[in-house]
Amino acid sequence: MIQGRIVQLRPIELHDLAFLQQLANDPQTAAMLVGWDFPVSMHGQEGWLMSNVGPTDTKRLIIQQQSGPTVIGTASLSELDWHNRSACVSVKIAQEYRKRGGGVDAMMTLAAWAFYVVGLRRLYSKVMVFNSASMSTFVKHCGWRVEGRELESVFRKGQWCDLYNIALLRSDFEALADAADYIERTCPVDVTSQAESCTQW
Numbered sequence: 001m002i003q004g005r006i007v008q009l010r011p012i013e014l015h016d017l018a019f020l021q022q023l024a025n026d027p028q029t030a031a032m033l034v035g036w037d038f039p040v041s042m043h044g045q046e047g048w049l050m051s052n053v054g055p056t057d058t059k060r061l062i063i064q065q066q067s068g069p070t071v072i073g074t075a076s077l078s079e080l081d082w083h084n085r086s087a088c089v090s091v092k093i094a095q096e097y098r099k100r101g102g103g104v105d106a107m108m109t110l111a112a113w114a115f116y117v118v119g120l121r122r123l124y125s126k127v128m129v130f131n132s133a134s135m136s137t138f139v140k141h142c143g144w145r146v147e148g149r150e151l152e153s154v155f156r157k158g159q160w161c162d163l164y165n166i167a168l169l170r171s172d173f174e175a176l177a178d179a180a181d182y183i184e185r186t187c188p189v190d191v192t193s194q195a196e197s198c199t200q201w
Contacts, residue, residue, distance in 0.1 A: 002061070003185045004109035007102050009061040009075055012049060016062055019071050019094075021045040028095055032131045034154060034163065057081075063093070063106045072097035075110050077118070086122040087114065089168075091137070098133065104141045111142065112182035115170045122169055128154065129162040143176045144168045 002009040012020070023029060024040045040048070052060060058078040064071045073093035080087045089110065093103045114120045127134045129149070138144040144166045152160035173179050 002109060002113050004066070004105040004182070005185070006066055006105045007063050007072065007109065008066055009063060009106065009109060009113070012052075012060055012062050012074075014049070016071060017042065017045050017049065020049075020074070023074065023092060023094055026095065029092060031156060032128055032134065033092070034126045034128065036155075061110075063091070063102065065102070072102050073106065075106050077110070077114055077120075077123075084122070085120045086124065087118075087120055089114075089123045089125045103133075103137045107137055107142045108176075108178060108182045109186060111168060111173050112179070112186040115173055116183050116187045120170070122167060124165070124167040126150075127164045127166060128156070129164060135164065135166075138166055138168075142168070143172050145172065 021040055021042055024037070024045070030036075052058065057080045058076060059080070060074060060076040062071055063073040063075055071094075073091065075092075076090045077087040078090065089107075091103055091107050091110065093106070111123060114123055124147075125138065125144075127138065139146060145168070146164050147167050148165040150163040150165065153163045154161050
């Protein structure tokens, strides 16, 4: 488990399939995402999960509440580039659990884990121009920067809509007031004292 303050991130299990299917087929959630797909059947959801087993450039996780086994969303690192140490980030929270702090906590936890455990140095994402909730989570609360805007990039509700390109460097994350707490939660080893104690050998 990857521990945040109010949520934890864990691997996807078979018993998560119903939640994943519901999240994928929710029209409100789908409308806010950059990607697009046809409605997903349970059989299709199983196939999707099986295709993500083994080596891949994408790591997907379940977001669940610390206080119990309630699943509230998903998080992922995709397009993992080990040479340039970067990845694309996605965080999806089910409608009924939004505006409760879980999205911000999941994003901060994922960033700390990506930078200090996985070893990445740059995270990036794309956000629909009308998705103010995601922009608030990423930019206002989690320190991401807007790098640019793609004009008329995605088709939604019969119109062509713009996308924001956003990114977070490890140095940007470290400048956040809560960074040290999230780093300690995701990687709770004291490397300084360990290094000092090893010098006597």
